[in-house]
Amino acid sequence: MPKQYSAPGSQGKGERDMSAQFMQYLLTGLTVGAIYALVALGFSIIFNASHVINFAQGEFVMIGGMVTMSLAGTGLPYLLAIPLAVVAAALVGLALEKFAVEPARGASVVTLIIITIGASIFLRGLAMLVWDKKLHALKPFTGDTPIAVAGATILPQSLWVLGVTLVIVLALTWFFSRTLFGKAILATSHNRLAAELVGINVRMVLFFSFGLSAALGAIAGILIAPITLTSYDVGVMLGLKGFAAAILGGLGSGIGAVIGGLALGVAEIMSAGYLSSAYKDAIAFVIMLAVLFFMPSGLFGKRGGERI
Amino acid sequence: MSLLQVESLSKKFDGLNAVDDLSFDIQPGAVHSIIGPNGAGKTTLLNLLTGIYRPSGGRIVFGEYDLTGRAPYEYAGHGIARTFQNLQVFFNMSALENVMVGRYLHERCGLASALLRGPRLARAEKVCRDEAAELMRYVGLRSYLSVAADAMPYGALKRLEIARALATKPKLMLLDEPAAGLNPTEALELDDLIGRLSERGVTVVLVEHNMRLVMGVSNHILVLDYGRKLAEGSAAAIRNDPKVIEAYLGSAVAHEDPVGGPSASAVAVAGEARR
Amino acid sequence: MPPHLASARTGGMAALATVIALLPLALSNNYFYDIAILVGLNAIVCVGLNLLIGYAGQISLGHAGFFGLGAYGSAILASRYGWPPLAAMLTTTLAVAVLAFLVGRPILRLKGHYLAMATLGLGVIIFMVITTEDKFTGGPDGIAVAPFSVGGLVLQGERIWYWLVGALLLVAVWLALNLIESPMGRALRALHSSEVGAEVVGINAADHKVMVFVISAVFASVAGSLAAHYSGFVTPGKVTFLHSIELVTMVVFGGMASTFGAVVGAAVLTTLPQLLTVFKDYEMMVFGAVMMGTMIFLPRGVVPSLARLFQPRRQEASGKEGGA
Ligand SMILES: Nc1ncnc2c1ncn2[C@@H]1O[C@H](COP(=O)(O)OP(=O)(O)OP(=O)(O)O)[C@@H](O)[C@H]1O
Numbered sequence: 067m068p069k070q071y072s073a074p075g076s077q078g079k080g081e082r083d084m085s086a087q088f089m090q091y092l093l094t095g096l097t098v099g100a101i102y103a104l105v106a107l108g109f110s111i112i113f114n115a116s117h118v119i120n121f122a123q124g125e126f127v128m129i130g131g132m133v134t135m136s137l138a139g140t141g142l143p144y145l146l147a148i149p150l151a152v153v154a155a156a157l158v159g160l161a162l163e164k165f166a167v168e169p170a171r172g173a174s175v176v177t178l179i180i181i182t183i184g185a186s187i188f189l190r191g192l193a194m195l196v197w198d199k200k201l202h203a204l205k206p207f208t209g210d211t212p213i214a215v216a217g218a219t220i221l222p223q224s225l226w227v228l229g230v231t232l233v234i235v236l237a238l239t240w241f242f243s244r245t246l247f248g249k250a251i252l253a254t255s256h257n258r259l260a261a262e263l264v265g266i267n268v269r270m271v272l273f274f275s276f277g278l279s280a281a282l283g284a285i286a287g288i289l290i291a292p293i294t295l296t297s298y299d300v301g302v303m304l305g306l307k308g309f310a311a312a313i314l315g316g317l318g319s320g321i322g323a324v325i326g327g328l329a330l331g332v333a334e335i336m337s338a339g340y341l342s343s344a345y346k347d348a349i350a351f352v353i354m355l356a357v358l359f360f361m362p363s364g365l366f367g368k369r370g371g372e373r374i
Numbered sequence: 375m376s377l378l379q380v381e382s383l384s385k386k387f388d389g390l391n392a393v394d395d396l397s398f399d400i401q402p403g404a405v406h407s408i409i410g411p412n413g414a415g416k417t418t419l420l421n422l423l424t425g426i427y428r429p430s431g432g433r434i435v436f437g438e439y440d441l442t443g444r445a446p447y448e449y450a451g452h453g454i455a456r457t458f459q460n461l462q463v464f465f466n467m468s469a470l471e472n473v474m475v476g477r478y479l480h481e482r483c484g485l486a487s488a489l490l491r492g493p494r495l496a497r498a499e500k501v502c503r504d505e506a507a508e509l510m511r512y513v514g515l516r517s518y519l520s521v522a523a524d525a526m527p528y529g530a531l532k533r534l535e536i537a538r539a540l541a542t543k544p545k546l547m548l549l550d551e552p553a554a555g556l557n558p559t560e561a562l563e564l565d566d567l568i569g570r571l572s573e574r575g576v577t578v579v580l581v582e583h584n585m586r587l588v589m590g591v592s593n594h595i596l597v598l599d600y601g602r603k604l605a606e607g608s609a610a611a612i613r614n615d616p617k618v619i620e621a622y623l624g625s626a627v628a629h630e631d632p633v634g635g636p637s638a639s640a641v642a643v644a645g646e647a648r649r
Numbered sequence: 650m651p652p653h654l655a656s657a658r659t660g661g662m663a664a665l666a667t668v669i670a671l672l673p674l675a676l677s678n679n680y681f682y683d684i685a686i687l688v689g690l691n692a693i694v695c696v697g698l699n700l701l702i703g704y705a706g707q708i709s710l711g712h713a714g715f716f717g718l719g720a721y722g723s724a725i726l727a728s729r730y731g732w733p734p735l736a737a738m739l740t741t742t743l744a745v746a747v748l749a750f751l752v753g754r755p756i757l758r759l760k761g762h763y764l765a766m767a768t769l770g771l772g773v774i775i776f777m778v779i780t781t782e783d784k785f786t787g788g789p790d791g792i793a794v795a796p797f798s799v800g801g802l803v804l805q806g807e808r809i810w811y812w813l814v815g816a817l818l819l820v821a822v823w824l825a826l827n828l829i830e831s832p833m834g835r836a837l838r839a840l841h842s843s844e845v846g847a848e849v850v851g852i853n854a855a856d857h858k859v860m861v862f863v864i865s866a867v868f869a870s871v872a873g874s875l876a877a878h879y880s881g882f883v884t885p886g887k888v889t890f891l892h893s894i895e896l897v898t899m900v901v902f903g904g905m906a907s908t909f910g911a912v913v914g915a916a917v918l919t920t921l922p923q924l925l926t927v928f929k930d931y932e933m934m935v936f937g938a939v940m941m942g943t944m945i946f947l948p949r950g951v952v953p954s955l956a957r958l959f960q961p962r963r964q965e966a967s968g969k970e971g972g973a
C-alpha cells in the first residue's frame with residue numbers, strides 16, 4: 067500500500083483508522099448479534115421445555131415489530147405500544163402451543179417441524195393480509211444522532227438493543243435460578259417424567275414457555291426494527307440465523323444462545339467488512355455446519371450419547 | 375486356543391470405572407456365564423465386546439484377530455452376535471423380516487442388483503425367507519411367522535432377538551439377561567434353547583441374574599463386581615466361593631456400599647443362589 | 650416373497666401406470682398437462698426423498714438444494730456452454746452424487762434436530778451460492794434453458810413431456826420398490842428403528858445412510874434437470890428453504906415409508922396451490938393451515954391413515970365369515 071511510505075504520522079493514523087474500523091464492525095456485529103441471541107434464547111426455552119424446534123420463532127420477531135409499528139402509527143406512545151405488541155406476540159405464542167403443538171404431542175420430529183413451519187407460513191400469510199408486503203420503518207426510541215465510541219460511532223438504538231438484551235439475560239438468569247416457576251421449567255427440560263412425578267404441571271410449563279419465548283422474539287423485533295426496517299417476512303432470515311446461533315451455542319443452553327448469537331453477529335459483520343459482503347447471509351450457515359460437523363453439541367451443549 | 379481373549383479391558387464414564395482392568399478368556403464351545411450385582415458392568419462389557427463402546431484401555435482379541443477399536447458391524451462380521459437387555463427389535467417390520475435382517479451378512483448384494491432386482495436376488499430372497507422362518511421355528515416362534523414385531527409380547531421379542539442373532543451364523547453369541555421379564559415356563563424353555571445353541575456349535579456367553587438358569591446351564595462362570603473380576607470357575611466352585619457370597623449378600627450386612635447401596639434384586643438373586 | 654407383497658407391488662405399479670395412461674383423457678388443455686408434469690417431477694423427488702426420510706428415518710430439509718443444483722447444472726452446461734442436454738444432465742447428476750457423497754458422511758453422523766438443521770443449512774448455502782454467482786446463474790433473475798434434445802430429436806410441448814415424465818416416474822417408483830425389498834432396503838428400515846440393532850448384525854449404518862442420501866439427491870437432481878429443460882427457464886424460487894419444506898411435506902402428507910404415498914403427497918400438494926389461487930390473498934394462510942392441520946390430524950399421512958381406516962372393516966368382514 068503506497069500510503070505506508072508517506073509522512074511518518076500517517077502510519078499511526080492508518081492504524082487508528084484500522085482500529086476504528088474494527089471497533090465499528092465490532093459494535094455493529096454485537097448489535098446484530100444481540101438480536102440473534104434473543105431469538106436463539108427463544109428457541110432454547112421452547113426446545114428445553116418441549117423438545118420442539120419452533121420454526122415460527124422468527125414470526126414472533128415480525129409480529130413484535132409490525133404491531134408496534136401499527137400502534138405507534140395510531141399515535142400511541144412507545145411506552146404503551148411496545149408492551150401491547152409484546153403481549154400480542156405472547157398471545158400468539160400461547161395460541162400456537164394450544165392449537166398446534168399440544169394436539170400433536172408425541173408426534174415425530176419431522177411432523178413437529180412441519181407443524182411449526184406451517185404455523186410460520188400461516189402467520190406470514192396473516193401478516194400480509196393485516197398489513198401489506200411493503201417495508202415499514204419504526205422511529206428510533208431516542209433519536210438517531212450517532213454517538214462516538216473509541217473512534218467509531220454507535221446509534222442510540224444500538225445502545226437500546228445491547229442494554230435491553232443485557233437486562234433480559236440478567237432477568238432470565240434470575241428467573242431460572244431463583245423462581246419456583248423457572249426451576250420447574252428447568253426440571254421439566256431435564257427429565258419430564260420426574261418433573262411430573264414431583265407434581266410439576268408439565269403442560270402448564272410447555273404452555274408458558276411458548277408465551278415467554280414469543281415475548282422474547284417480539285422484543286427482539288421491536289428493538290431491531292428502527293435499524294433494519296420491518297415487513298411481513300423479516301422473520302424468515304432472523305429466525306434461521308437465531309437458529310444457527312442456538313446450534314453454535316449448543317441447543318438448549320441459555321448462556322450458549324447468548325454467546326452464540328453475539329459470536330455469529332460479529333463473525334457476520336466482520337467477514338462482510340473484511341472479506342466480501344456477497345456471502346454475508348451465508349456466513350451464519352457455514353459456521354453452523356462447521357460446528358455441527360466438528361463439535362455437534364455446540365460450545366455449551368450437553369455431551370454424551372444414549373445408553374444401550 | 376481360546377476363542378476370545380480379553381486383556382486388561384477398561385471403560386471409564388466420567389470418572390466411573392464401569393469395567394476396570396478386566397482380563398479373561400473364553401474357550402470355544404460350552405456355555406459361559408457372567409454374573410454380578412446390578413451395575414457391576416456386565417452390559418458395559420458386552421457393549422465393549424461388540425464394538426458399541428470403545429474401550430478406554432486394553433485389548434479384545436477374537437480368534438486370531440485383534441478387534442479393539444473396531445465398529446460393531448465388524449465385530450458381527452467376525453462372528454460375534456448378541457441380544458440386548460433393552461430390546462433393540464426393529465419394530466417397524468414383521469417378526470420374520472427382523473430375522474431376515476439378521477441374514478444381511480450372508481445375503482449382501484450390490485446396489486445395482488438391489489435397484490434392478492435381478493432373478494438371482496429374487497431367488498436369494500426366497501432362500502433368506504425360508505431360512506429365517508426355519509430359525510423362528512427353532513427358537514419357538516412358529517406362531518409369530520406373519521406377525522408384526524410391535525404386536526408381539528415381551529417374551530416372544532426376547533426370542534426374536536435370539537433368532538436374529540442366530541441368523542448371522544455367529545461363532546460367539548452374547549445374551550444379555552435373556553430370562554429377565556419371562557414367566558417361569560418361558561424361563562424353563564430358555565434353558566433348553568441355550569442348551570441347543572451350544573449343541574449347534576455356537577459358544578454362548580450368558581449374562582443373567584436368574585441363578586437357577588445360570589447354575590443349570592453354565593460350564594464356566596465369571597463373577598464381576600465394580601467392573602472387576604471377583605471370581606471365575608465352575609458353577610460348583612462359584613456357588614461356594616465366600617467372596618461371591620460376600621459380594622451378593624455381604625454388602626448389605628458387612629460394609630457400606632460406596633456407590634449406591636445393594637439393590638433389592640441383588641439380594642433376591644443371592645437368595646436364589648443359596649437355595 | 651409372499652403373494653400379498655407381490656400383489657401390492659405389481660398391483661400398485663399397474664395402478665400407477667393406468668392412472669398415467671388414462672389421465673390425458675381428463676386433461677383438457679395444456680394448463681392441466683403442465684400441472685400433471687409438475688406433479689410427476691415433484692413425485693420423482695419425493696419417491697427418492699421418501700427412501701431417505703420414510704424408510705431410513707433420516708430427515709433432510711435441504712433437498713430443494715439438490716433439485717436446484719440439477720436444474721442449474723443442466724441449464725449452465727447446456728445453455729452457456731452448449732453441451733448436449735443429455736450429457737449436461739448426466740454430468741450434473743454425477744457431480745451432485747459426488748457432492749452428496751462428500752457432505753453425506755459428516756452430515757449423517759447427526760441425528761434428529763441436528764440433522765434437520767445441518768441439511769437446512771446445506772440447502773440455504775446452495776441457494777445463496779446460486780443467487781450470488783450471477784455470472785453463471787443469472788442471479789435472482791434466473792437463466793434461460795435450451796430445450797431438451799436427444800440426438801437431434803428435440804423434445805418440446807406438454808404432451809411429449811407428459812409421457813416422458815410419466816415414464817420416468819414409473820421407473821423411479823420401480824427402482825424404489827426394488828430397493829426397499831432388497832437386503833439393502835431391509836437394512837435401511839432396520840437402522841431407522843434401531844441403529845445398534847442393525848450394526849450388531851453386520852450392517853454398516855453410516856455407509857447405508859450415505860448411500861440412500863446419494864440416491865435421494867440423484868433423484869432430486871434428475872428431476873431438477875428435467876424441470877429446467879421443460880420450463881425453459883430456471884429461477885432460484887425452486888431452490889428455497891420453503892421448497893425443501895414443501896418436498897418434505899409432500900412425503901409426510903402422503904405417508905412416510907410408503908412409496909405410493911409419496912406420489913399421492915406430491916400430487917395433492919402440487920395441485921393444492923393451483924386450487925388455492927381462488928383464495929387469492931388468503932392463499933398463504935390456507936396453505937399454512939393445511940400443513941398444520943394434516944400433520945395434527947393425520948400424522949401418519951394420508952395413504953397409511955386411509956389404509957388403517959379400511960383395515961378394521963376388513964377384519965370385521967372376515968370375522969363374520971368365520972362365524973357363518
Ligand atoms: N453410557 C453410560 N454412561 C455413563 N455411565 C454408564 C453408561 N452405561 C453404564 N454406565 C454405568 O456403568 C455402570 C455399569 O453399568 P452396566 O449397565 O454395565 O451394569 P450391569 O452389570 O449390566 O447392571 P444390570 O445388572 O443392572 O444390568 C453403572 O454404574 C452404570 O450407571
Ligand SMILES: [Mg+2]
Pocket residue numbers: 416417418459
Ligand atoms: Mg445390564
